[in-house]
Amino acid sequence: MPAVLRRRPILSCALFWSAIVTSTDARQPAASVAPAPDLAYIDSSIENGSPVWYERLDDGAWRVHLLYDHERDSPNRAAGHLHVRLAGKPGARLTLEIANLDNVWNGRPGSVAPELKTVAISADGQQWTTVPTDALPGDRVRVTLTMPGETLYVARMQPYRLSDLERLLARVRTSPHASHRTIGQSAQGRPLEIIRIGNEAAPGTRNPAPGVHRVFVRARAHPWEAGSNWVAEGLIERLLRNDADAKRWRERYVLYVLPMANKDGVARGGTRFNVNGKDLNRNWDRPADPSLVPENAALERWLEEMIAAGRKPDLAIELHNDGRGLLHLSRPPVPGLDVHLAKMARLEALLRARTWFTEGHTDGEFRNSGTLGDGWLERYGIDALVHELNANWIEGLKSHTSAAHWQAYGAALARVFEEYFADR
Structure with missing residues (x-):
């Protein structure tokens, strides 16, 4: 007669993970709720909003990449319009670094970074204040802002839609x-x-x-x-x-x-x-x-x-x-x-x-x-x-x-x- 195979009991997936969680929880205190991020989202879907993508840098700043317009049958490109809505934590200090300002005009580089010396900000999209930016090497500028509430609008100048x-x-x-x-x-x-x-x-x-x-x-x-x-x-x-x-x-x-x-x-x-x-x-x-x-x-x-x-x-x-x-x-x-x-x-x-x-x-x-x-x-x-x-x-x-x-x-x-x- 063939040998009888003895089966070991198998824990269900649910029991397996329950055991791990129980074991872990026994060794560590209960995890607290993660704090709200300083910046949750940059919304470019607003009226006249500029298309952008963004990323967090190692120093905590947020680099905002503007997207270029391109001229037909030409190497020329243009970026410089900025109008977005920030969503984040009230009172948070945010540093935005505006990038992709290295335009091309008449076939030659024509950065607009030296001209982007200010931006306009607004808590409600209606009342605006103009603030200066800081120039950086490499066609970039930075501006540090405080979130007045859960939203803050940032634009090149007060928008006209x-x-x-x-x-x-x-x-x-x-x-x-x-x-x-x-x-x-x-x-x-x-x-x-x-x-x-x-x-x-x-x-x-x-x-x-x-x-x-x-x-x-x-x-x-x-x-x-x-x-x-x-x-x-x-x-x-x-x-x-x-x-x-x-x-x-x-x-x-x-x-x-x-x-x-x-x-x-x-x-x-x-x-x-x-x-x-x-x-x-x-x-x-x-x-x-x-x-x-x-x-x-x-x-x-x-x-x-x-x-x-x-x-x-x-x-x-x-x-x-x-x-x-x-x-x-x-x-x-x-x-x-x-x-x-x-x-x-x-x-x-x-x-x-x-x-x-x-x-x-x-x-x-x-x-x-x-x-x-x-x-x-x-x-x-x-x-x-x-x-x-x-x-x-x-x-x-x-x-x-x-x-x-x-x-x-x-x-x-x-x-x-x-x-x-x-x-x-």
């Missing part, structure tokens, strides 16, 4: 002094509006009222540059008032504003390009390709319709943000360039006299080829320029930037335009 634009458009719709029209759509189908304020001649009339001049302003061609939107809003709101000054300005000139040129980029938290990888402040030296830059093609159609109706703008300003805040006066080889530069000198003098502007203009043989300022001057004979606004510091006020300062600047432009056209 699509919902903020809708709020402004609602104000325009109820004003007897303004109107707006949709001139086209963005690449993703968002409407592109132009707001009109002022006593323009009736539609279909080729000749406007005597003495009426026309100003065109475009903002937010680059999605990160929210300050340009606040300036445009400040100008619009000032002209919608019912006081004597606003009434006189509306009779003296007509303002046309395209308040948010790159809506898709703002919606997705981008930095520079549209969703097709095109820069909306380039290639104005030739007709726009509607399949790649429908935003510019729509504006181009509007402008050519205005010119055909005898309503060509007398002045065009493209609003931007950067780290210097200069007036970019391009110098294409056009007849009467000296006359154009003399007008721009007059405009600069008025900005210095009536606003907090002090930074000055580009000198010498500067050529900003393909920008709206350059292209509209060269192709259409319109006195046009690119107006950068320092994203970090307002030298004329000795102050960090804020939405309130941008709005005040926009409001002051209303008087600048009146005096610019005086005796003309």
Whole structure:
């Protein structure tokens, strides 16, 4: 007969692990609940939130990696927009290290780290304060913040979102002094509006009222540059008032504003390009390709319709943000360039006299080829320029930037335009 195998008793998995836990618990005190982390999550899903990924460093700081926009058919890339919501422990001290600032422009490295000197913070996403950053080697900056509660918003500057634009458009719709029209759509189908304020001649009339001049302003061609939107809003709101000054300005000139040129980029938290990888402040030296830059093609159609109706703008300003805040006066080889530069000198003098502007203009043989300022001057004979606004510091006020300062600047432009056209 074969030998009988004697089986050993086998513990079930549950009993096995129970024995281990019992044995362990007998040797060690009961474990306490783990403390809440200083930073639980970085939320980039908020409106206008910038796409990021992040990691904890050995020294306890959190490195936040911005994601790049890439230009079509080009090595150029751009990162610099920052807008996230931190979730963490109230009272915690957090150090954020912002990385991936080594942009490429015109095929060459063009780090924006030296320009990222401040960030804006807010406990509720509504009231913002600007604080300085610390520069590090290797295209990085750091900022140390205290969590005021369970959440803290951090942005490159006080955000201006699509919902903020809708709020402004609602104000325009109820004003007897303004109107707006949709001139086209963005690449993703968002409407592109132009707001009109002022006593323009009736539609279909080729000749406007005597003495009426026309100003065109475009903002937010680059999605990160929210300050340009606040300036445009400040100008619009000032002209919608019912006081004597606003009434006189509306009779003296007509303002046309395209308040948010790159809506898709703002919606997705981008930095520079549209969703097709095109820069909306380039290639104005030739007709726009509607399949790649429908935003510019729509504006181009509007402008050519205005010119055909005898309503060509007398002045065009493209609003931007950067780290210097200069007036970019391009110098294409056009007849009467000296006359154009003399007008721009007059405009600069008025900005210095009536606003907090002090930074000055580009000198010498500067050529900003393909920008709206350059292209509209060269192709259409319109006195046009690119107006950068320092994203970090307002030298004329000795102050960090804020939405309130941008709005005040926009409001002051209303008087600048009146005096610019005086005796003309």
